[in-house]
Amino acid sequence: MAELTYRDAVIRGIAQEMERDLDVVFLGEDVAKAGGVFKATVGLFEQFGPLRVRDTPISELAILGAAMGAAMTGLKPIAEIMFSDFFAVCFDYIANEFPKSRYMSNGQVKCPLVVRTGNGAGSRFGAQHSQSVENWCMMIPGLKVVAPSSPRDVIGLMAASVRDPDPVIFLEHKSLYPTKGEVPDGEIVDTLGTAKILRSGTDATICALALMVPRALAAAEKLKAEHGIDCEVVDVRSLVPLDTQTILGSVAKTHRLFTVEENPRLCGWGAEIVSIAADEAFYDLDGPPVRITTPHIPLPAADILEDAVLPTAERIVERVSRSLQG
Numbered sequence: 001m002a003e004l005t006y007r008d009a010v011i012r013g014i015a016q017e018m019e020r021d022l023d024v025v026f027l028g029e030d031v032a033k034a035g036g037v038f039k040a041t042v043g044l045f046e047q048f049g050p051l052r053v054r055d056t057p058i059s060e061l062a063i064l065g066a067a068m069g070a071a072m073t074g075l076k077p078i079a080e081i082m083f084s085d086f087f088a089v090c091f092d093y094i095a096n097e098f099p100k101s102r103y104m105s106n107g108q109v110k111c112p113l114v115v116r117t118g119n120g121a122g123s124r125f126g127a128q129h130s131q132s133v134e135n136w137c138m139m140i141p142g143l144k145v146v147a148p149s150s151p152r153d154v155i156g157l158m159a160a161s162v163r164d165p166d167p168v169i170f171l172e173h174k175s176l177y178p179t180k181g182e183v184p185d186g187e188i189v190d191t192l193g194t195a196k197i198l199r200s201g202t203d204a205t206i207c208a209l210a211l212m213v214p215r216a217l218a219a220a221e222k223l224k225a226e227h228g229i230d231c232e233v234v235d236v237r238s239l240v241p242l243d244t245q246t247i248l249g250s251v252a253k254t255h256r257l258f259t260v261e262e263n264p265r266l267c268g269w270g271a272e273i274v275s276i277a278a279d280e281a282f283y284d285l286d287g288p289p290v291r292i293t294t295p296h297i298p299l300p301a302a303d304i305l306e307d308a309v310l311p312t313a314e315r316i317v318e319r320v321s322r323s324l325q326g
Contacts, residue, residue, distance in 0.1 A: 081115060137171075205256065223321060277289055
């Protein structure tokens with residue numbers, strides 16, 4: 001067992017899969033000798049060499065076009081798009097090309113690739129470099145979408161993503177890169193489409209993703225200590241496939257549902273979970289599901305303003321306690 005940062009877990013997760021399978025290649029802007037703009041690929045170039053770790057031009061279309069071609073011809077590429085906001089530049093590949101290749105070829109063409117990217121706010125990068133775009137991705141048929149919140153899950157979900165026969169969007173939260181967590185020794189392989197209950201509780205279910213997971217856990221401790229409210233915290237981890245069994249099982253136990261989302265409120269992933277709960281667990285609910293989100297606004301760069309719009313542990317405490325205690 002070792003303690004790793006989220007950043008170092010990315011490096012270990014990619015290296016684990018490149019060591020295991022010679023068909024795994026890695027490409028992106030400044031990912032080789034420079035070690036990535038977030039230093040999340042340091043040492044991979046030295047370990048695996050220039051044929052398998054390649055710097056690309058500053059062209060998101062070129063990166064994903066090369067990755068798709070490589071995947072269609074037998075390789076298993078991991079492609080980095082530096083900021084998830086830049087998905088807008090190469091969205092044709094994300095929305096129209098590799099998600100539909102298996103369907104449009106009647107299963108003759110597989111596209112086993114991973115697109116990993118820095119997602120989310122908290123680093124004061126402003127409106128064009130701080131967005132949480134998971135809702136952009138999960139709406140597209142043919143894509144799988146994951147967002148780990150811990151170093152251990154980074155490695156396990158990276159392995160599951162690389163080994164999957166379909167394209168996977170792998171969202172790494174920029175503000176989590178320096179955080180640390182215990183990671184077992186040896187190979188770690190997880191399963192896509194599985195949520196985790198990180199804290200058991202009886203009074204309410206809180207579903208969270210990525211950076212919102214540690215904030216939800218901190219809020220749950222405060223709710224218990226200050227209000228006597230015992231919350232169950234579910235790390236959603238995988239948006240597509242979505243582990244509805246774990247989420248609905250928790251709602252059946254606690255009878256209340258809250259989602260904590262960094263993405264803008266309109267069309268966020270929490271709306272889908274709330275919709276599923278309304279369809280399939282309506283009679284288990286003792287009150288309306290509640291979404292705690294970022295407002296539907298461009299994200300400000302000023303630190304005090306960015307902090308004001310993102311869900312915080314304090315805001316979660318206030319909203320849950322108000323809903324349950326009136």
